[in-house]
Amino acid sequence: MKRVLTGIQPSGVLHIGNYFGAIRSTVRLQEECDDAVVFIADLHSLTVQPKPEELRERVRGVAVDFLACGLDPEKVIFFRQSDVNVVCELMWILNCQTGVGLLERAHSYKDKIAKGFAPNNGLFSYPVLMAADILLYHANLVPVGKDQKQHLEMTRDIAIRFNQQYGDVLTIPEPYISGEVAVVPGTDGQKMSKSYNNTIEIFGEPKAIKKKIMSIQTDSKGLEEPKDPDTCTIFALYKLFATPEQQAEMAERYRAGNYGYGHAKLALFDAYMDFFAPMRKRREELLADPGYVDAVLKRGAERASELAHATMDEVRKAVGLR
Secondary structure (H helix, E strand, C coil), rough: EEEEEEECCCCCCEHHHHHHHHHHHHHHHHCCCCCEEECCHHHHHHHCCHCCCCCHHHHHHHHHHHCCCCCCCCCEEEEHHHHHHHHHHHHHHHCCCHHHHHHCCCCHHHHHHHHCCCCCHHHHHHHHHHHHHHHHCCCEEEECCCCHHHHHHHHHHHHHHHHHCCCCCCCCCEEECCCCCCCCCCCCCCCCCCCCCCCCCCCCCHHHHHHHCCCCCCCCCCCCCCHHHHHCCCCCCCHHHHHHHHHHHHHHHHHHHCEEEEEEEHHHHHHHHHHHHHHHHHHHHHHCCCHHHHHHHHHHHHHHHHHHHHHHHHHHHHHCCC
16 A cells, blocks of 8 residues: 655645645545545754744644645544654664765755755754654655655655665655646735745635735736736636636636726635635634644544554664664
8 A cells, every 4th residue: 555645844824825735735635545644744843943832833723724624634644743753763863874965965955044044953954854754654655846856855865775774674755746736826926935925825814815815916007908817916816716617707808808907806805715715614613622633633643653663663673772
């Protein structure tokens, strides 16, 4: 049986770029795969030293939001990374197998240092913790975006090196491609990102969301002028929520003229609200029942721990710790 594993960092309030870029594909795993592991990567988030209360709130928020968006804890193993702490033991063992030169070549580390991140050892050895996350659960397949492709290659290198020295203990993972991942533009036309302050939240207050949508940048064409839907940020976002028929209708109005950007923004807001309405309802139910969320994470950690401890027994024996 093939096991797919993916992790989500609790980096802040989730936006529609997160939904169409990661959440939707993660939820699809439970339908496409018989065996899926999904974890909240709270240990990874410590590389930027968040405030403790903020980290706890973000972890909780990710758990609630993913469950609201359709993740089914009966179909996937869903848990908090730090609740299975043997991942840190495996990371140490893998650290002792990992050359410094391999880590120095990591694009992500170089990019973050260039952006002013403090060069702490956690940030430097981040790929080894990622390798431990994957190898601890004998994951065969790992969904990866462009920014994580190198890290998976490093995981493979680490696992191959370990197996060459100690025998075929660790599973060598492969990349998993799950349909098309949407690139979502922000309110300024750039890729939607918290770094650019151009996001539209999944579960924001309707008035605030409407204000953000109405602030989307456009060209200066007037109401009467024909417009090109293929170069418009509003239309690009509308396509994420609308049916093919609705998309065709809006595109025709753009090209015909006498259809302003304000009209398109209002249509986008309505489509956004309709699309996320069931998820918003589910989220309210989850917020009203915090005990359920706690139980989901606890049960997920128990299931993950069974897999993790079995792997660690093999690893300890292989390296001579047992």
